[in-house]
Amino acid sequence: MIDHLSRAVISDPEQNLTSEKPEISHILPDSKLAPIRFRKRTLHETKIRTQSTLTENILSHKVQFDGRIISRNGHDACRELVGFFFTHDQSLTIYEYRQFGKNRTNVLPFIKKNVYCHQRGRRKGKQYRLADLYVGANLTFLSSDHPRLPESVKENTVLTLRITNVDWRALDSLKTDSEEHDDVTSEEANDRKILKAIQDLLKEQLRRRGVRILTGLGKHLQQLDKEGNGLLDKADFKQALKLFRLEVSENDFESFWLILNSSGNGRADYGEFKRAIIGEMNEYRKSFVRKAFMKLDFNKTGSVSIIDIRKCYCAKMHPRVISGHSTEEEIKSSFLETLKDACSKSDEVSYGEFEDYYEGLSIGIVDDEDFVNVLCTPWGI
Structure with missing residues (x-):
């Protein structure tokens, strides 16, 4: 198919x-x-x-990739996307998997086939190329160019898609054929170096208190967003770091702000702020977070009630329960208490809040398989 x-x-x-x-x-x-x-x-x-010249032979020179939407809207964040990049004209197209009932899945057009350019960052205005396709890469599009997008997606001027998987065999073959290589500029390399240094510093501070800090920070930034557009100014971010005792030197913060506020309008999306200054778990781990949430959110509303979470969470295999140091109910209550502290509503958890919890947990777990086991066991996935 x-x-x-x-x-x-x-x-x-x-x-x-x-x-x-x-x-x-x-x-x-x-x-x-x-x-x-x-x-x-x-x-x-x-x-x-x-x-x-537009024949199947030429169109077979393509790279398939999977993606997701970076969004605070839980329903949009869990959309499953599949795309294709064609080397003959450097165009791409993206589809969405849609579930109809229990056993029927359709694939519907999401981004029409065309040649597109970066809409943010150092490469803004430059055309997408093979070198832009890798796990963890962001593809940005102007929402106004795609009138058929869901209304919730069109609320943002720029739609950001994250590549979660790539057909590496096709990619390597086509890169060899076209002799295309990643041309990271000195500015981009310097940006990455600055961000990594800050992230490493903060992760060390978050090693033992990552869950409560990240969930609390996310909730605090959401409360500061009075306009509901996700944008905050420089002073808001500095105040938030100070409030949660995340120490970043003045010079490092100024360097960081120049990268984050590349548009120069003095404001930045607080989701981008968190991802840039603290970093985020890799796409392998995040795929299991999404899988767990999608199992809970069977109505695909983007949020889950605390009651449903309590019903589904199983602490039977928790190490402290097995060792006899805690009961299942004590572990479950502790989990729910921490999760509720992160929520803007007392009776439900959004996807963003659910993800923040596991972002914090991920910081303290080095091995991917250990993290996946910790996440999957209580949810039965």
Whole structure:
């Protein structure tokens, strides 16, 4: 199905044109009733040659990738996306998996096939290339260019998609063929160096108190966002770091702010602020966080009631329960208390709040499989 998707929307425009030169002289009078072997076929049925260069052979030079939306809206954050990048014209297209009932899944157009450019960062205005496709990369699009996007997605001027998986074999093959290499500029390399130094410093401070700090910080920044657009100014971020005793030198913060506020408007998205200054768990870990939340959020509303979380959370295999130091109820109550402290509403948990909890937990767990085991065991996934 995936392979058909990558070709369907951009099939050769001449595919339905009949050839001037008959291929078979004994075509039956009604070609629709004739056996397939006697019909004059189109591109969908045979490898007919056309004058256009937009053929299946060229379109087969593509890279498939999976993605997700970076959003505070829980429903949007859990959308499952699959995209294709075509090397012949450097274009891309993205689809969304949609579940209809228990057993039916459709794939619907999300981003139409076109050539796109970066909308943020040092590469703003530059066209997307193969080198931009890697796990953890962000693809940015102007929401106004895509009127069919869901209304909740169009609320933001820029739509940001995170690549969660890439067909590495196809990518490596096409990179070799085109001799395309990542051309990280000195400015980008310096930005990464600054951010990593700050993240390493803060992660050391968060090692023992990551969960409560990150959940509390997320809730605090949300409360500061009186306009509800996710944007805060420089003073708000400095005050938040001070409040939660996250120590960053003045010089480091100024360098960080220049990177975050690349547009120069004096404001930045607080979600981007958290991801940039503290870092975030890798996409492998995050895929399990999303899987756990999607299991709880069976109505796909983007939030889950505390009552449902209490019903689903199982502490039977918790190390302290197994050792006899705590009861299942004590572990469950402790978990719910910490989670509720992060919530803006007392009776429900949003995806962002759920993710913040596990972001904090992730800081103290070095091994990916250990983290996945800690996350999956109580939720039964």
